[in-house]
């Protein structure tokens with residue numbers, strides 16, 4: 001049986017460990033933190049799953065990975081023992097009257113990019129953007145007038161997902177989880193953890209920003225507020241388009257709404273700033289006055305791992321696969337990124353095995 005090491009137990013590392021263990025590989029999973037510390041960037045995410053809306057600002061690759069992941073989530077989540085909050089009830093994109101020109105721009109950009117993508121007819125049918133009167137989707141947001149509705153989009157609870165994956169990993173005879181195991185060096189077949197130099201059939205590097213010494217990564221700070229409100233009844237993931245910033249409101253069970261997220265080019269993990277709080281909260285209040293009496297029950301800060309082109313990296317050479325650069329879309333893209341990483345790993349490792357066998 002092949003033994004692989006995975007360094008990093010964020011969304012990428014956990015999904016990879018789970019899928020490889022299911023395929024029969026022996027997995028050694030290393031993370032510098034304790035399993036339940038919730039320090040990884042993945043724990044901060046809002047869990048927005050909106051490949052089409054992201055097309056406005058993102059590269060087509062993000063859409064491709066995202067839309068494949070939507071299918072994989074539907075296939076993979078039922079295989080988990082624990083339930084994970086996952087909904088595909090559509091997303092709403094809207095703007096205030098004075099910013100409606102921004103909404104038109106958003107619509108045109110996404111339409112143009114979908115045409116360029118040459119999405120096949122069947123796929124395009126399920127990937128529509130409908131021009132709607134906002135009140136038909138969210139009656140309490142009628143004051144926003146016109147909006148866009150994207151039925152194929154949704155959301156997931158990343159914390160529940162990470163915990164459900166940890167449960168599978170803990171209960172798998174194929175995985176060994178090394179807590180508080182900081183890896184100082186990662187290379188093909190090898191890693192260094194503390195004073196030990198370890199050798200494996202394959203190494204996967206999923207350290208996010210922890211791989212900065214080996215990859216040209218930059219940190220993009222994100223701040224997010226969790227609000228609790230009994231005066232608000234919003235059911236769909238709602239984005240507010242604004243000339244200076246984009247905010248979203250993500251409804252969760254038990255009257256919880258996530259409002260986020262800032263995007264600041266900085267590796268700063270300090271608490272949420274006053275400026276960011278003001279921006280996020282005033283935008284939320286402008287979406288629904290009921291947020292005026294909401295309680296701020298949690299504030300979240302973390303830094304996203306981004307590469308220079310803002311695209312995900314899956315880099316496979318013999319003995320080493322690096323998965324990184326998940327930036328703003330790690331939860332959205334991870335299933336498809338992991339699927340591709342495993343495909344490349346199997347291809348290269350089998351190919352090389354064949355070469356060795358021929359040489360013998």
Ligand SMILES: Cc1cc2nc3c(=O)[nH]c(=O)nc-3n(C[C@H](O)[C@H](O)[C@H](O)COP(=O)(O)OP(=O)(O)OC[C@H]3O[C@@H](n4cnc5c(N)ncnc54)[C@H](O)[C@@H]3O)c2cc1C
Pocket residue numbers: 007008009010011012013030031032033039040041042043044045046047048049181182183184206207208209210211221222223224260261300301302303304305323324325326327328329330331332333
């Ligand atoms: C506020 C905010 C909101 C977001 N919202 C969304 C969203 O709605 N949808 C979406 O798709 N994405 C979202 N994201 C982005 C998403 O969170 C990231 O893309 C994703 O978490 C990156 O996952 P990862 O596994 O690559 O890295 P991480 O989650 O950072 O995991 C890396 C792991 O490696 C470990 N590690 C690092 N160095 C070492 C070392 N030397 N030795 C051992 N272990 C090490 C770390 O402890 C960590 O556990 C959001 C991000 C932020 C900050």
